[in-house]
Amino acid sequence: GSFAVWGGLFSMIDCSMVRMRGKEDPWNSITSGALTGAILAARNGPVAMVGSAAMGGILLALIEGAGILLTRFASAQFPNGPQFTDDPSQMQPAPFSDYRQYQ
Template sequence: MGAVGGSLWHGTKGYRHSPYGERRAGAIAAIKMRAPVLGGNFGTWGGMFSTFDCALKGLRRKEDIWNSVGAGFLTGGSLAFRGGFRAARNGAIGCAVLLAVIEGVGIGMQRLMAGSTKLEVGFFPTTVRRLLTHALTQAPTPAVA
């Protein structure tokens, strides 16, 4: 995801900031230069997040949204740690909030989609009951010889 997103972002940026006749070459040069770096950074973030997520699942012995939020907090803080306490605090809080929003949207979408798959209570058994009652109350038709 990071390499694809980085290619799109830096390709567009290189295209826009190049002279008119060299835009395609400028886009490709920008992709070659910056997209692998962004892809690597995304991979680093994903690896750290997965490590913290699994560690929290093991420690808490639960699998819920708080593991993701906590892992996001630890990941954001760890990645921004070199910038000092303030940067680490802001990175941790920002990443935790982002993951809380993602988890909240995921839960909302699940509830939204689950509402359309509920069966109507009483519909199926009533229909079956009517069919069985109708079949049992009908007189058998005489066989034609």
């Protein structure tokens, strides 16, 4: 019902924001939440639109902020990831690199 309408409108606005701005960041979701709240409250008047826009923007800002904090916390657990070489010829040979000798 109404959650499907909210989700569809949010997704439409979010994808439009990504297309218009040319980047995908938390501001798209925050703005989409605010605009979705305002549009869905349009029949109740401008005061309700402003209130719903504020609630939608705040809710999505909290969700995006929590996601950013979780990502930073998780990345802090593994500070040094594997290092990859750009040139494979610089890699050391594998211990059994000459497979043909065993045939």
